Amino acid sequence: MTAKSSNVVWQQGRVQREQRAAIFNQQGATLWITGLSGAGKSTLAFQLEHLLTQLRYKAYVLDGDNVRHGLNNNLGFSMHDRTENIRRIGEVTKLFADAGMLAIASFISPLRKDRSFVRELHRQAGLPFVEIFVDTPLAECERRDSKQLYAKARRGEIQDFTGISSPYEAPEQAEIVIRPDTAPAASAELVLAWLREQGILRSQ
Amino acid sequence: MTAKSSNVVWQQGRVQREQRAAIFNQQGATLWITGLSGAGKSTLAFQLEHLLTQLRYKAYVLDGDNVRHGLNNNLGFSMHDRTENIRRIGEVTKLFADAGMLAIASFISPLRKDRSFVRELHRQAGLPFVEIFVDTPLAECERRDSKQLYAKARRGEIQDFTGISSPYEAPEQAEIVIRPDTAPAASAELVLAWLREQGILRSQ
Numbered sequence: 001m002t003a004k005s006s007n008v009v010w011q012q013g014r015v016q017r018e019q020r021a022a023i024f025n026q027q028g029a030t031l032w033i034t035g036l037s038g039a040g041k042s043t044l045a046f047q048l049e050h051l052l053t054q055l056r057y058k059a060y061v062l063d064g065d066n067v068r069h070g071l072n073n074n075l076g077f078s079m080h081d082r083t084e085n086i087r088r089i090g091e092v093t094k095l096f097a098d099a100g101m102l103a104i105a106s107f108i109s110p111l112r113k114d115r116s117f118v119r120e121l122h123r124q125a126g127l128p129f130v131e132i133f134v135d136t137p138l139a140e141c142e143r144r145d146s147k148q149l150y151a152k153a154r155r156g157e158i159q160d161f162t163g164i165s166s167p168y169e170a171p172e173q174a175e176i177v178i179r180p181d182t183a184p185a186a187s188a189e190l191v192l193a194w195l196r197e198q199g200i201l202r203s204q
Numbered sequence: 205m206t207a208k209s210s211n212v213v214w215q216q217g218r219v220q221r222e223q224r225a226a227i228f229n230q231q232g233a234t235l236w237i238t239g240l241s242g243a244g245k246s247t248l249a250f251q252l253e254h255l256l257t258q259l260r261y262k263a264y265v266l267d268g269d270n271v272r273h274g275l276n277n278n279l280g281f282s283m284h285d286r287t288e289n290i291r292r293i294g295e296v297t298k299l300f301a302d303a304g305m306l307a308i309a310s311f312i313s314p315l316r317k318d319r320s321f322v323r324e325l326h327r328q329a330g331l332p333f334v335e336i337f338v339d340t341p342l343a344e345c346e347r348r349d350s351k352q353l354y355a356k357a358r359r360g361e362i363q364d365f366t367g368i369s370s371p372y373e374a375p376e377q378a379e380i381v382i383r384p385d386t387a388p389a390a391s392a393e394l395v396l397a398w399l400r401e402q403g404i405l406r407s408q
Contacts, residue, residue, distance in 0.1 A: 012250050014265065015257045023260050046216050053219045056227050058262070060303035061218065070325075071295035074288075084278075091275040092296055099264035101303060121274075 017126075020100040026057050027200045028097035030122055031191065033106045034115060034171060035134030036163050037149055038141035040184065044134060045106035047188040052102060055192075057201060059102040062089060077160060083114055090118030097127040102200075110162045112169040128200055132191065133174035138163045140180060221330075224304040230261050231404045232301040234326055235395065237310045238319060238375060239338030240367050241353055242345035244388065248338060249310035251392040256306060259396075261405060263306040266293060281364060287318055294322030301331040306404075314366045316373040332404055336395060337378035342367045344384060 021027050031048070033041045045061045052059040068075075072088055075081040086109050096103035109115055115131065122129035141163065142150040153161035160166040171177075176194055178187045195201045225231050235252070237245045249265045256263040272279075276292055279285040290313050300307035313319055319335065326333035345367065346354040357365035364370040375381075380398055382391045399405045 012247060014250065015253055015263075019257060023257065023262065043216055046218065049219055053223060053227065058227065058304065059219075060299075062299070066299060066302070070298065071292055088275060088292075092299065094274065095264075095266070095270060095296065096300075096303070098270070099300070099305060100262065101305070 017098075017100075021202075024058050024100040025202050026100070026102060027128060027202075028100040028102070029128035029130060029195075029200050030093040030097045030103045030105060030118075031130045031132060032093070032109070032115065032118065033104065033132045033134060034109045034174075035136060035178075036138060036141045036168055037108060037161075038144050038146060039134040039136035040178070040187075041106045041108075041134050043184045044132070044178065044187050044191075045104045047184045048191055049104055051188045051192060052201075055201075057102060058100065059104055060096065061104045061106060062093065062096075063106040067092075083111070086111075086114040087117065090114075090121050093118070094121050094125055094127060097122065098125065102195075108162050108168070110166065110168040112171070115171065128198070130176065130195075130200075131171055131174040132176045132178065133171045134178045134187075135170070136180050138168075221302075221304075225406075228262050228304040229406050230304070230306060231332060231406075232304040232306070233332035233334060233399075233404050234297040234301045234307045234309060234322075235334045235336060236297070236313070236319065236322065237308065237336045237338060238313045238378075239340060239382075240342060240345045240372055241312060241365075242348050242350060243338040243340035244382070244391075245310045245312075245338050247388045248336070248382065248391050248395075249308050251388045252395055253308055255392045255396060256405075259405075261306060262304065263308055264300065265308045265310060266297065266300075267310040271296075287315070290315075290318040291321065294318075294325050297322070298325050298329055298331060301326065302329065306399075312366050312372070314370065314372040316375070319375065332402070334380065334399075334404075335375055335378040336380045336382065337375045338382045338391075339374070340384050342372075 033045055035041050049059045049061050067089055072085050075085050089105055093103040093105050119129045145151055152158045153164040162168050176191060237249055239245050246267060253263045253265050271293060276289050279289050293309055297307040297309050323333045349355055356362045357368040366372050380395060
């Protein structure tokens with residue numbers, strides 16, 4: 001028999017998920033907000049980030065602003081590029097969730113197959129994926145039209161505009177559905193309650 | 205004069221960086237570990253993640269394991285793809301740092317221009333970028349050769365292998381240089397001390 005060293009050495013490896021959860025006071029997870037342009041996704045995303053941060057949880061919004069101009073600035077709007085756009089965002093949210101964060105993704109993400117792909121990525125990694133459907137009807141989004149995008153799309157000045165000239169496939173089994181005319185603060189509270197119920201947020 | 209509503213409403217916007225730093229007890233930052241294959245990058249990365257986590261700081265390792273098989277699984281090893289590999293990783297570390305995390309990137313990243321690009325990304329965003337050069341000489345890396353990669357490269361079974369058949373451009377102004385034969389635990393302590401000195405880590 002050869003004697004093995006009895007020195008206690010740290011075994012190289014990643015920090016365990018439970019250790020991370022204890023420090024973050026939350027389980028890492030992805031909150032995926034989907035809906036039409038103008039539905040209120042960004043408003044909900046930032047309201048939620050604000051609310052969670054006030055409670056000292058660790059959340060971060062990924063949206064067109066910080067992704068399309070950075071990581072995905074070499075992608076256009078062809079079908080291929082849209083799918084690659086969502087794939088990369090899905091992979092990044094997975095890394096955030098694995099790191100212990102609440103990744104809040106706010107993207108139209110109109111295709112069921114693209115969202116299913118991201119859900120499956122998380123499932124395989126044992127990470128919670130929470131699909132949040134902001135269910136504001138097209139007519140209402142078009143009535144608001146704060147960026148005048150629907151008007152442009154109707155005039156044909158924007159091609160492949162979701163809801164007008166490109167499909168939006170509503171989720172069939174979203175974990176959370178935000179009904180039309182729910183105030184942003186109420187929507188955020190609703191998501192918060194759900195996250196607590198699921199044990200994703202731990203009590204302080 | 206028209207009367208403005210006096211309701212105090214929450215202004216939509218991202219959580220401020222200082223608010224994040226207070227909750228995370230640290231400034232978000234990227235620790236970019238570069239060096240030859242076998243230099244000890246991964247060992248340092250995980251040792252550092254372990255040490256920081258024990259102290260309740262929030263750190264996460266990005267490496268070949270969780271990036272090449274996910275976000276960058278559609279990239280090969282051509283010069284173009286290597287540059288795109290580092291670009292995407294750079295963008296992701298920037299998102300992590302912006303979120304308040306310590307992103308620990310462990311990649312050979314042999315080209316000065318690619319590392320400079322990532323540094324510049326962070327500079328523009330006002331986020332600390334800490335280049336850590338694990339300065340183990342080629343001869344020593346080749347002597348270790350734990351994965352038998354150098355042997356294969358010498359026999360021509362691996363093309364474009366950094367240090368053998370592809371250049372490694374050592375950093376000229378790395379924030380931290382890990383001298384050969386520094387024990388991993390000592391290297392991690394050295395980085396920790398530096399982060400404290402810079403105020404990136406706050407006291408508990």
